[in-house]
Amino acid sequence: MAPPKQVTLGKYFGAKNPPLQPQQTKLSFATKSTPNPPVATADDAEASANEKPDPERQTDDEKPKKKRGRPREVKSEDESDEPVVKKARGRPRKVKSEDESDEPVVKRSRTKKVQIEEKEVEEELKEELEGEPSAKIGSASPKSTKQKAAVPKDSTAKRAKRAKSPVGSVSAKRVATLTDMNGDDVVEDDESTASASASESASDSEGGGLDEKPAIAAKARQKIQAQLKTKSVEHPYPDWEAGSPVPYAALCETFSLIEMTTKRLVITEHCSLFLRQVMRLTPDDLLPTVLLMINKLAPDYAGIELGIGESLIMKAIGETTGRSLQVIKADQKDIGDLGLVAAKSRSTQPTMIKPKALTIRGVHQGLMTIATVAGNGAQGRKVDSIKKLLSAADAHGNTKVDITKDKGGPSETKFLIRFLEGKLRLGLADRTVLVSLAHAIVCHEADQKGMIPSTAEMESGESILKTVYSELPSYNAIIPAALEHGITKLRENCKLRPGVPLKPMLAKPTKAITEVLDRFDGQTFTCEYKYDGERAQIHYVAKDAPQEMCHETPAAAESAADGVASIFSRNSEDLSKKYPDILAKLNTWVKDETKSFVLDCETVAWDMDEKKVLPFQQLMTRKKKNVKVEDVKVKVCVFAFDLLYLNGKPLVEQSLRERRELLHQSFSPVEGEFAFATCMDGQELDEIQIFLDESVKASCEGLMVKMLDGKESGYEPSKRSRNWLK
Incomplete structure (x- = not known):
């Protein structure tokens, strides 16, 4: 051989x-x-x-x-x-393994730490939303011996320094560039910017706060100011008669421009320009305009949902256009967008008599009718209401829609159907609308005085509106107050109030007690048990209280004790129907002098016989709606850890120590029904370790460590803060 x-x-x-x-x-x-x-x-x-x-x-x-x-x-x-x-x-x-990139081993080992930390934070956010423990990604893919040998010794300090830096420094919507020891760039590619932009609205709901990158926010303000200085602003949709309802076609024109770009600055510019036009001509329509822009009919806590399936929408399209359901389904399969399918079907339908043009106010009212209809034949009446809107859509514009050009253009039919589906497909985030609204209000107020606002004034307006919205996340309350009092006096007129749940403050995850001690070095802090239950906010107003419960619907608040109360989840969902047993026993642990409050707490399944906490899975076996007190099998105990509002006064700016003292003064513990979160103010490592072990023995998930004194110990709504660690 x-x-x-x-x-x-x-x-x-x-x-x-x-x-x-x-x-x-x-x-x-x-x-x-x-x-x-x-x-x-x-x-x-x-x-x-x-x-x-x-x-x-x-x-x-x-x-x-x-x-x-x-x-x-x-x-x-x-x-x-x-x-x-x-x-x-x-x-x-x-x-390749899951966490390897295409770079050589030396460079890959430089970025792997940051990638793992990003995944850990994402997993933590998911864990918080689902309420279930998850495995740490960092330990799922250990480094091989080759990778360890490939890392030079002198790079260890640099890598450790990078590991301590905030994970947010590696943006999720751009390409992050890291530098290795030789000065070479290691590029970490992300998913496409377009797809990330399309899912912005979903990402807003989780503790990320309302802050944009300072550089992007500054550019947006400068661009709008430069536009105002030119005094040659051309609106995409011509001005309508002042005082008359805002045409729905004007909003669709703005939507179409937003749909054609993924650039945040351009999107903010389009939104701000249109909102300024609405405020100048028809300020009364500003509220329904903003609600339609964020794809909502009312605040989340109102519980108003359209409740329409795709089959009903297809049926309405077919009956409106005369096309068969089979043809519509075939188009849906080919095109993949029911809004474009409806626009295509609408463009082939001859119109004998033109109905009145759609207005933003009329569309909002029509959609509210669809969402609130109930009783026998409700589905049929919903279809009839949809048909009424579709018949008037595009009746006064260009009925011939080319779905292959500009993604269908500013078709009213397209955006109506997308709203009914609950997905506008614009990549328009709620925080972008919030910033655009702040710019529009500031510019409108300056324009009435014949002035051009400075970038500092626009930045101040953003800050005020973000702060107010974090405490009172209801445009139904904020927009009328802004129109009446102006944005500079908004904080005095829009404060936390019972009935409007604020987004809760969240904690940053940590891996060791030493990390906690490093963070709170030289500061006073407290440790609390982290209970394995469901985060809840309890809002209460007594009948003889000077203030009233704020609610969007007549049945939003339930009778409790000598007043009305509501229970909300961390996502502002109304849980009052799920926990009637809590409301029924509210009077046993609320003191007589406590007339109104907003309580941040954890509802935990409780073993009445052995007097101990039960696993979270037991709590999840309870029914979610229309629960009767006599049918409750899994008892719950409320563990309160923060007080946000008391007797007509918001407490979010007070220190945690002050809030905790008021909490203990306003309520009385009742075994198996209401208790204060077990806490310990020790500052030593051994004390914290012993307290941690005790929390685990008490069937808890671990510890919450919180800043106790000073300005940093204030409650920060809708933010995952480093002043709370877990």
Whole structure:
């Protein structure tokens, strides 16, 4: 048998004759203490794949296992256990692990730490939303020995320093560039910006706060100011008669412009320009305009939902346009956007009598009618209401819609259907609308005085509106107050009030007690049990209280004790129907002098016999709606840890120590029904460790560590703060 062909790379590096069986090894940019074995080229790999080794000259361990009739090459000792696959050309290709990138090992090890931390934070956010524990991603993919050997010793300090930096420094919507020890850039590619922008609204709901990057926010303000200075602003939709309802077509024109871009600055500019036009001509329509822009009919806590399935929407489209359901379904399958399907169907329908043009106020009222209809034949009446809106859509504009041009353009039909589906497909985030509204109000007030606002005034307006919205997340209350009093006096007229749930303050996750001590070094802090239950806000107003419960619907508040009360989830969902037993026993733990309050607490399943906390899974077995007190099998206990409002006064700006003292003064513990969160103000490592062990024994998830004194100990709504750690 002729000896095997000399390996090219082995010859280049001056290696000796190769072994009888050509071996494949992994190419790596990492340096090793021992030389690499010879590596076959692609041509040699193809040649060797067709050669059969002599079985008599091989040991049992060296004999390759056959798979699908092709020989499998033996792995060298230096290789890791990672699988190897071959392309069709025969070139060996290593299968990458989940957290590996395409860069060489040296550079990959520089970015891996940041990638893992980002995943850990994302997993933590998911865990908070679902209320279930999850595995840490950081431990799922341990580093291989090769990667450890590839990291130079002098890079350890730099990597540790980077690990301490905020994870937010690596943006989720841009390409993050990191620099390795040699000054080379290691680029960490992200998903496409367009897809990230399209899902902005969903990401707003989780503790990310309402803050934009300072540089982006500053550019947006400068751009709007420059636009005002030119005094040649052209609105995409011509001015309508002052005082008359805002045409729905004007909003659709703005939506179409937003749909054609993914740039945040451009989107903010379009939104602000349109809102200024609305405030100048028809300020009374500003509220329904903003609600339609954020794809809502009312605040989240109002519980108003359209409750329409795709089949009902298709039925309404078919009955309006005369097209069969089969044809509509086929178009939906081909196009993938029911809004474009409706626009296409509408453009082929002849119109004998033109109905009145749609207005923003009329569309909002029509959609509210669809959402609130109930009783026998409700589905049929919903379809009739949809047909009424679709018949008037695009009746006064260009009925011939080319769905292949500009994504269908400013079609009223398209955006009506998308609103009914609950997805506008614009990438228009709630926080962008909030910032645009602040700019519009500031610019409108300055314009009435014949002035141009400075960027500092716009920044101040943003800050005021964000602060107010975080405490009172209801445009129904904020917009009328802003129109009446102006944005500078908004904080005095819009404060936290019972009946309007604020987004809760969230804690940053930590891995060790030493990390907590480093964060609170030189500060006073407190430790609390982290209970395994459901986060809740209890709002209460006594009948003889000077203030009233604020609610969007007549049945929003339930009778409790000598007043009315509501219970809300962390996502502002009304839980009053889920926990009637809490409301029924409210009078047993609320003191007589407590006339109104907003309580931040945890509802926990409770074992009445053994007097202990039950697992979260037990709590989830309770019904969510229309629960009767006599049917409750899983008892709950309320563990209160913060007081946000008391007797007509918001407390969010007071220190945690002051809020906790008021909490203990205003309520009385009742075993198995109401209790204060177990806390400890010790500052030493040993004390905290003992308290942590006790919390685990008490069936808790761990500890919450909170700043106790000073301005930083104030309650920060809708923010995941470093002043709370867990």
